[in-house]
Amino acid sequence: MIVMQKANxxxxxxxxxxxxxxxxxxxxxxxxxxxxxxLDLASSRRHAAGASVFEEGHDADRFYLLLDGYIRVVxxxxxxxxxxxxxxxxxxxxxxxxxxxxxxxPATAIAATDSITLSWPTRLWDSFVAQYDGxxxxxxxxxxxxxxxxxxxxVEMATQQVxxxxxxxxxxxxxQTGRKVxxxxxIDFPISRQDISEMTGTTLHTVSRMMSAWEKQGFVxxxxxxxxxxxxxxxxxxxxxxx
DNA sequence: ACATTAATTATGT
DNA sequence: ACATAATTAATGT
Numbered sequence: 001m002i003v004m005q006k007a008n009x010x011x012x013x014x015x016x017x018x019x020x021x022x023x024x025x026x027x028x029x030x031x032x033x034x035x036x037x038x039l040d041l042a043s044s045r046r047h048a049a050g051a052s053v054f055e056e057g058h059d060a061d062r063f064y065l066l067l068d069g070y071i072r073v074v075x076x077x078x079x080x081x082x083x084x085x086x087x088x089x090x091x092x093x094x095x096x097x098x099x100x101x102x103x104x105x106p107a108t109a110i111a112a113t114d115s116i117t118l119s120w121p122t123r124l125w126d127s128f129v130a131q132y133d134g135x136x137x138x139x140x141x142x143x144x145x146x147x148x149x150x151x152x153x154x155v156e157m158a159t160q161q162v163x164x165x166x167x168x169x170x171x172x173x174x175x176q177t178g179r180k181v182x183x184x185x186x187i188d189f190p191i192s193r194q195d196i197s198e199m200t201g202t203t204l205h206t207v208s209r210m211m212s213a214w215e216k217q218g219f220v221x222x223x224x225x226x227x228x229x230x231x232x233x234x235x236x237x238x239x240x241x242x243x
Numbered sequence: 244a245c246a247t248t249a250a251t252t253a254t255g256t
Numbered sequence: 257a258c259a260t261a262a263t264t265a266a267t268g269t
Contacts, residue, residue: 192260192261193261193263194262203246203247205246205263208261208264209264211262222262224255224260225261
């Protein structure tokens with residue numbers, strides 16, 4: 001979480017630095033030799049903002065670790081509407097359909113910013129789980145948290161009003177992908193009103209109105225594809241959370 | 244309490 | 257200059 005890498009992007013892909021996986025949960029209990037072995041099996045790719053890493057329904061031939069950037073997980077509803085399921089910050093695994101018993105990807109993954117991923121063939125998942133101690137528990141821990149998040153999101157959709165839903169969405173964003181700036185927390189990647197409406201099941205207009213209202217009250221500050229939460233506490237109150 | 248439509252303005256490349 | 261994003265008001269369910 002403190003890692004602010006910018007300096008050394010791997011310009012050559014021959015060998016990957018072992019420090020890349022240091023402190024990343026699924027690998028944090030492994031010794032350097034094991035990490036070396038895992039890295040040698042990985043392939044690194046760069047994804048431009050907006051490009052898809054994999055698509056819903058396709059064969060889940062690889063699973064991924066996000067090294068840098070942000071990934072948006074998106075699903076299309078029956079009537080063709082995009083729904084943003086969740087955002088993934090760097091350092092997390094994704095596309096692990098195998099772990100959930102699927103052989104195709106259940107959703108589409110799109111790079112929200114320029115991103116760098118490592119990926120492995122899906123068939124290696126079982127051997128990772130088998131031979132690396134703690135790999136399974138630590139990955140399922142993050143997966144479990146994610147599923148929990150999706151579930152509470154569904155409950156929110158059904159029960160809460162839009163104002164509270166948008167507030168909740170903002171809170172999640174600043175929790176997972178927030179960056180501290182002076183006098184607030186800024187969402188660390190470009191996010192439009194449309195995006196937020198797709199996360200909360202409303203329209204961009206309603207989001208726009210809410211944001212304008214909150215901005216007048218000094219809770220948030222926003223520009224084109226940028227949102228800064230100036231007063232997180234107020235947003236918590238608006239979200240109707242049980243403290 | 245919210246969506247939809249439409250018109251207008253701002254912003255980034 | 258052009259496309260994309262944001263705002264705002266009016267109207268509809």
